[in-house]
Amino acid sequence: MIDPTPPSQPHASAIILAGGKSSRMGRPKALLPFDGQPLIAHLVRHLSRLFPDIVVVAAPAQALPPLPATVIHDAVAYQGPVGGLCYGLQAAQAEMCFVTACDTPFLNLALISYLLAQMTDCDVVVPLWQGRLQPLHAVYRRSVAPLLHEQLVRNELRPIALYAKVRTREVRPEEIGRFDPEGLSFRNMNTPEEYEAALELWRVRQRAVTCTVELFGVARLRAKAAVVPLTLPPGATVGDALAALAEQIPALVGSVVTVDRHGLTSGYICNVNGTIFIRDTTTPLQSGDSLLILSQDAGG
């Protein structure tokens, strides 16, 4: 796949809150081994594909490995997420900031990009998942930092208390489902058992190919969807993706996807990541690829 290249001027920053107590885990979460490195390093590396500016907010005197990020320390220990959020926003370079905790290893860049794109005329973009707002997987405008500081002074330590005071856009589950149908973005780890389960899931998903199908024109109308996320077995090809797409959206069979479910009908062509047009359906896909399905006729 082609990595999104960070733009020269940061359009958005990422803030990772790493200063929690980790009391139920029994050891610092930020340093848990994950994918061959400390969890905090895993998150920084993953987010750096989207964000040129990353701020890690640690507790006072908290030890962290060397990171390609700006590391700051809370002025006061354990004030909860509002404190970390407030200090992180003050240290960020960009106007828009995506905020996450350090114990969510399954962040989905496509979903995060979508959240950033919703930040048009609001101050906070926050997902609603399984009936709960997700303040530690949300986008904040830097200008809300003074309000958070006031909350700290009042000892009002729940981030959602902010939402009534500013322009807040809630992102609905059906919007989230287009990018992350399983909601793995919000899966965190508080106990050793949850950590072990996350490691196992990571191993399974590392072998799997997670990609996205983008539908244009008549294909979009038939599917009644513009984007379809797919999780495919290791070594999956374009043909496998089409088969999985057909399974998920049977309305496409015969009209867009061939009846044998491994090719496109004669009116369509596909393109990988917006750059390469593909005719050979045995072309392998990689995790993160976008498979575009469009009309083969570009006449206008």
Place this chain on the structure above:
Amino acid sequence: MYGFHGRLLWVDLSSGTASWHQLAEGRLRLFLGGIGLGTSLLYDFAPPAVDPFAPANPLIFASAPLVDTGVTTTAKFAVVTTSPLTNFLVDSLSSSFFALALKRTGLDAVVITGAAATPAYLVITEDRVAVREATHLWGKSARETQDAIREEWPNADVRVAAIGRAGENRVRFATLSNEGRHAGRGGVGAVMGAKNLKAIAVCGHRRVCVADPDGVEAIANTLRQKSVSALTVKYREIGTVANLAVFNRLGTLPTRNFQQSTSEAVEALSGESLLTTHFSRVHGCASCTIRCERLFQALTGEEQRLEYETLFALGPLCGIADPEVVLHAARLCDQYGLDTISTGGTIAWAMECAEKGIWPAARAQGLRFGSAPALLSMIPAIATRTGLGALLAEGSRQAAAQVGEDAQYWAMHVKGMELPGYEPRSLKTMALGLAVSPRGACHNRSGAYEVDFSGQVDRLRAEPNRGALVAAAEDYTAVLDSLIVCKFLRKCFDHFYREAAALLSCVTGWSYTAEELRRVGERINTVKKLYNIRRGWHPRDDWLPPRLLREPLPTGVARGTRLTETELRAMIQGYYKARGWDECGLVPEKKLAELGIGHEAARSYRGMDTTRLQSGENDYADHTHTCNHILDSHN
């Protein structure tokens, strides 16, 4: 004769005379109809250095062999003349019932020269021509003119093609319109306006005979079935507006005068969204089973047809994201008779000049990207040549020349024609097609973007071997435009030349081979080139605007992609080589002989038709100069 009538009508508006002439079989066989026939007649009958607005500039309407044969999508006609926008040849197509009625007058072509002393319109029937007073129609839109003439000639079979106010005012990109369709590009409407000719009404019932009716019927049935299959589903279910969203994703949607190739706000303008928010109804041309036209309804309740090119040019190109504004602007262009691509391109240029501070007068008028009032006020100003509109009515090339040297950098044209909605930096084959097209920046006369979208080539890379692909695409398109078959039927042919040759043989009774038909396409493109050379074509005319060669694309999947002068030059050389032309792009004499239009061959078919009308001996060989004439100042 089958498929053709073998007759041409010559009308001289200055003297008010008309004469019918036999068209030589040799000419028809070599050039077919449509743009091929129109090109060959223009070459023969246009004085070499004629001013596009001079009475002597012929305005040619050409029918074609497949018209009125029952083959789907063939109700089309061509208008060929010397373009006031490019000063080179322009061939423009329109379609529907006018095309059928024109052919049923028993004519394959109408050549109009001269100029009427006062506004006039022509009425052409099978055996008569009348020049009628049109002062009462002057100032009306094409649609109003059509309705008024049909009331004056209350025969249901009368069909009218007319110009609007833009054509009357010689706006260099004015259209000719019939039944809501337009011969859009290159200013054929302005040439008509210069002749004081408001409209042409045609009425006839003479059906052409075909040589093998059963053969034609069998092929027509196959094409009809294919025309409603998945091969045309985009056109049938969404229309060309489907291009917008996917072009944006692919980084090929020209935005804000080609500053970038993606737009931040395309969701509301995308075809998929418009179908939900503004769809009114489906429409189609006469004799067409595809029916690609989509009419959309504005909040005002008014209906407006939108195509991708209109949507792109009056939308992202001018920084406009509101569908209501685009619908309004498109309606104004249709009412006044303006080519939407050149209108959007010229206004986008003015917006950029205003923003960059190069043109203070435009800035003072509020021109800037995204300004709906600026866009909507400039369209009538252009059509009526009022205020800044008087300069913009000249097109971006001439306007930029008057505003100043800096302004020329932002004028996005080739040969004076504004670019269509296909970003050349991320469609490298298309870049070459746009640079070398005899018509200027045109997406229709080569359709080279098809190569980029095919998966055969890496669309982001420039390679010299694209020359052969562009030449082949131009020849193929010239045949489509001379048969005439709509381009939206092209995917319904498995082996185009073979199948089209079989169809043409059944229609005309002349035994065409696939290779002979391919040669027809090459011949037409060669004569277009010769016409342009005769009018002073220079190798620097086959080039792209400087912005495209200096600025890499800043956004989207093609971000960082550039096209260098060296790459473009190498592709152009590849094209000339594939054409068998010399390194300056000139046509060697031996190529004319190879194409059957050498001195003797041409004399034989010309001598049979309208020799006495000819203004001069316009021999092709006279315009096959040697390279030395122009090599020194090549880009």
